[in-house]
Amino acid sequence: MNQKLNGYQLEQVVAEVERLHQNRQEELNREQVQEILRELNLPDDLLDEALVQVQQRAALAQQKRRYVWLSVGAIAGLVVILAGGGLWMYSANQQIAGISSYEDSLSLAVEKSRNIREINRQDSPEVYYHVTLQNAPLGRKLSLRCDWLDPTGQVAHQNRYETKEIDKPVWPTYCRYRFPTGAQVGQWEVRLLGGERLISSETFIVK
Structure with a gap:
């Protein structure tokens, strides 16, 4: 061995040799x-069996530690996913909360x-119920719902749909309902909702 050692390396080598010597002793x-x-x-003929038992227990302990770490990692990953999902839902709700109706009409x-x-x-x-949204979130698609309520307040028809990706803060959208000839007469109402939040509504008469 021709490798030269400096003072620090020599100290490290000496310490390692001492450790190995101690372990050997x-x-x-x-x-x-x-x-x-x-x-x-104690009967020394049981030595081999005892050694096997000790090795098995050591292997089992190592396996349990591995499972514990895997479980901890899985739980941590789940927490991150849930936190991310919660943050996304909070962000989506905040964006929905900022939306309002600029104008609406029935045609x-x-x-x-x-x-x-x-x-x-x-x-x-x-x-057709046309609604122009104000403060629509740019770069997002909105999940919207239209409820068509009959004169008793019951939902006679419901539209659920997703908009295209929004590229301007003032965004037009619409929903529709073909009224059957047996529809109840009286005052109806149509409501546009984002999640459970009412964005706009309009009343009209069915004759």
Whole structure:
């Protein structure tokens, strides 16, 4: 060995040699262990079985430690996922909370036209509820719901849909319902909701 050592490296080598020497002195060979067992009046013919049991217990303990660490890692990962999901939902709710209706109207066409207040159920009309959202979250898709309530306040029809990715803060959207000829007459209401938050509503008469 031609490798040269500086003073620090020499100290490290000396310390390591001392540690190895100490470990060697602490280790007992088979004959020494048998001698100790005899001195304790214990049968030395059980030595091999005892060694196997000790090794099995050590392996089991190591396996348990591994399972503990895996469990801790899984729980930590789950906490991170739940925290991320909670943060995402909080952010989504905050964005929904900032949305309002700039204008809304009812029409018989997919394109906004004259705002109607009465419809004739005998014509089986398809009614569109147009809403222009204000403060819509840019770069997001919104999950929206329209409830069409009959004169008793019951939901006669419901639309659930997702918008396209929003690229402007003032965003038009609509939902629709084709009224059957047997629809109840009286005052109806249509509501646009984001989650459980009411964004806009409009009443109209069915004749």
